[in-house]
Amino acid sequence: MTISDAQFLSAYDASQFEHPSVAVDILIFTVDIPGRLELLMIRRDIPPFCNAWALPGGFIGMKESLDEAARRKLKEETGLDGVEIEQLYTFGAVDRDPRTRVISVAYFALLPKASLHVFPGPGADRTAWVGISLPENGTADQLQVDSGLELAFDHRQIITTAVNRLRGKLSYTDIAVGLLQDKNRFAIYELQKIYEAILDQKLDTPNFRRMFLTSFVSRGLAEATGEDCLEYSKRASKYYRLLPAPQK
Amino acid sequence: MTISDAQFLSAYDASQFEHPSVAVDILIFTVDIPGRLELLMIRRDIPPFCNAWALPGGFIGMKESLDEAARRKLKEETGLDGVEIEQLYTFGAVDRDPRTRVISVAYFALLPKASLHVFPGPGADRTAWVGISLPENGTADQLQVDSGLELAFDHRQIITTAVNRLRGKLSYTDIAVGLLQDKNRFAIYELQKIYEAILDQKLDTPNFRRMFLTSFVSRGLAEATGEDCLEYSKRASKYYRLLPAPQK
DNA sequence: TCAAAAGTGTTAGCCGTACACCCATGC
DNA sequence: GCATGGGTGTACGGCTAACACTTTTGA
Secondary structure (H helix, E strand, O other): OHHHHHHHHHHHHHHHHOOOEEEEEEEEEEEOOOOOEEEEEEEEOOOOOOOOEEOOEEEOOOOOOHHHHHHHHHHHHHOOOOOOOEEEEEEOOOOOOOOOOEEEEEEEEEOOOOOOOOOOOOOEEEEEEEEEEOOOOOOHHHOEEHHHOOEOOOHHHHHHHHHHHHHHHHHHOOHHHHHOOOOOOEEHHHHHHHHHHHHOOOOOHHHHHHHHHHHHHOOOOEEEEEEEEOOOOOOOEEEEEEOOOOOO | OHHHHHHHHHHHHHHHHOOOEEEEEEEEEEEOOOOOEEEEEEEEOOOOOOOOEEOOEEEOOOOOOHHHHHHHHHHHHHOOOOOOOEEEEEEOOOOOOOOOOEEEEEEEEEOOOOOOOOOOOOOEEEEEEEEEEOOOOOOHHHOEEHHHOOEOOOHHHHHHHHHHHHHHHHHHOOHHHHHOOOOOOEOHHHHHHHHHHHHOOOOOHHHHHHHHHHHHHOOOOEEEEEEEEOOOOOOOEEEEEEOOOOOO
């Protein structure tokens, strides 16, 4: 008990008066036309990591929740409101930011690339969609970034964690639909390309079709619109639309 | 761009000089003999939430990572070192602590109940193993706590999140082995009781046995010791032991 | 005619679930 | 003999992976 008290007090008191900064970083994933998984990043034009690429992020306000801070950042970067975001993980290594102690709560969102307005914020001179690839269950050192861009802070680690989580969730959630251009009119083909981009592997078309029919249509998450799609093949296919989640 | 800048700066500047506090809360789960899922909690003897029950936790030090802070807390509460802990989620509602803004990073660990030394720390007058139960995919208001104890802060929400996560991980990880009394000598029966306590439902014994053989033994995570177990049945069964993870 | 995508069909294997049934043994 | 846990067997249904095959139609 005395040992425990001593340990407790030493750490407790130290932190009572000095607080770390708390930030959110946002991973905004998209899939571009050729089927590549990309991430919205900004190039820093101030130290530290000047000229390196970083995830959009910023410090949280005292009067906003973490989720609100993440949504605010997303809006600042893309102009988009009301998008589904999800907390990924919280990164808290002591030296992850060379300036001062910063705890960063990472969030991610999936957005169709088209029609996003993207602005560089303060501290950055440009933004870009950066292509990323990672082997199955890959580690941070296996992450490949577009033309080997240098990444700031521990963002290589954050991205790796996010890609692995994203892939894991593909199999048991409908998370990928966030990347559809038009949730009211899409072809199975589009969704398959999205899955392939995220997983970085080709999928068997007949089997993917069946997966879609059982996991989405049969479960009431999507239905055929009745319209024919001629965008991707000479032979007509069907358009589908997402349905509002079946609230119980 | 101007709109974005203005929004950004207002929130950014505000947080530059005032920082939230950052804490870790630890969920230490155990299963007691009758097969009940329990959580180590402390009773607060200072406001706010005086006399209410809370998760052990505390503010992080400036020179320790989040993981280190969580391990330190765990050691203070149980005297145990080197236990596997896992980050659960970060809770950051503005008013989750009435005193001041506190961001809490929750961690959880699974520990066998026996042979834990548990100390109440400062701000608490006692500790207890509190039985909890929750319907499948239950929400915070469906969480049942031992004799309806009052819970402090948003800990009802934190616990609910943890129980649901724990249950989810049961099916695709070996997380439950953390609750075995002796990882070098256990019977399938013990593991089944652990699963049943976590899931709060009876499992089919023959099927559980097959699950164990294929998921643990065939995959090299466990092996029979060769010794017979007579603790749970008149008829002898086998003892098993865990094997070190097959590093690749 | 060829290529590319839309579909249908078929196989084999794996897994989870639900049972029926026998074994061993202490009470 | 009965209850309790140990253990084998079996059968069904759902799902995945792999792959063969037909259809449609523009270039």
